[in-house]
Amino acid sequence: MEPENYMNFETMKKLLLVAAVAVMGVTINAQEFNFGPKAGYSLSMLKAEGDGESYKFDSKSTFYAGGFVEYKFNDKFGIQGEVxxxxxxxxxxxxxxxxxxxxTENTTAxxxxxxxxxxxxVSAKYFATENLAFGLGVNVGIITSAKVDYTVTTxxxxxSSSESGSEDIKDNISTLNLAPFVGAEYTLENGLFFDARYNxxxxxxxxxxxxxFLQVGIGFKFGGN
Known part of the structure; x- marks a missing residue:
């Protein structure tokens, strides 16, 4: 395993442990505890605001992958942590x-x-039915890398002439990205679930x-369900 990938893997394990501890800060009943993997599609949107004006960038399609832990207090309420x-x-x-x-010179950047x-x-969950749940929480994002790829064609x-390049902007980007979110989740009897949320x-x-960003994904629950 490459050193950088190993570090990312180790970081994910540590963060998942933090999320698990946050969720399991209560006495655990095996029938109420679920965990598992999840992955899906993200639609990311950047927006700049200032001096009474705003500018929206074109959206960007990406992905996400990781794991979660869920604890149900009862049939209606629970909490969930993810990495x-x-x-x-x-x-x-x-x-x-x-x-x-x-x-006349035409330029596209x-x-x-x-x-x-x-x-x-980390979210609080309300189970409207045995299969359908709604969530409300906050997403704590940690920016690990940041760069801008550019192409200028004249x-x-x-x-015609074209120039391309890439610039590392990690030192100029804030490491912390907070994003409150709302979402919904539907779980099948076999533990397979589908969810969507807006951050x-x-x-x-x-x-x-x-x-x-908008996230739409799929996952699987191991545990009590």
Whole structure:
């Protein structure tokens, strides 16, 4: 296993332990305790606000994967902690034209923000039925990497040129990304479940830049169900 992947794996194990301790801060009954893996699709959105104006980046499709622990106090209420790895970010494309000494030049600039993050969502759950639950909580995100890939294409008089590159911006990005969330979950009798949640980014990652994201996934519950 590569050193970087090993460190990420070790970090995930430690964070999952923290989530488990947070959930299991009560006397555990095996029939009320569930755990397992989960993974799914994320739609990440960046938004910049300032001076009375706002700008939304194009959304970015990513993924998430990790594990969870759940404790049910009774048939109606429970708590859940998770540790997930999820790349986030957003895309931007701008085009402009300028004329210099009678020559028209067209330029298109594309940027792709790529944020690697571990997430520790902790939520309170309400079980409307035996299979359907609703959750409300906060997602504590830890940004582990951040870079911007860019491509600038210029064309004039039928001749085009392109320049691409990547810039590491981790030192300029806030490490902590807090995102309150609401969601719903449907569990089948065999333990397979499907869930969806919307995470509203409230932390400034870079100046006035915030990151919100939608998650839709699948998982499996081991335990009492």
């Amino acid at each position: 997930l790895y999820s790349p986030l970010g957003g895309k931007q494309e701008e085009s402009y034209t300028e004329t210099i000494m009678g020559v 594309k940027t792709d923000f790529k944020l690697g993050s571990f997430q520790v969502p 064309s004039a008089m039928g001749v 509203l980014g409230v932390s400034n990652l870079l100046d006035t830049l915030k990151n919100s």
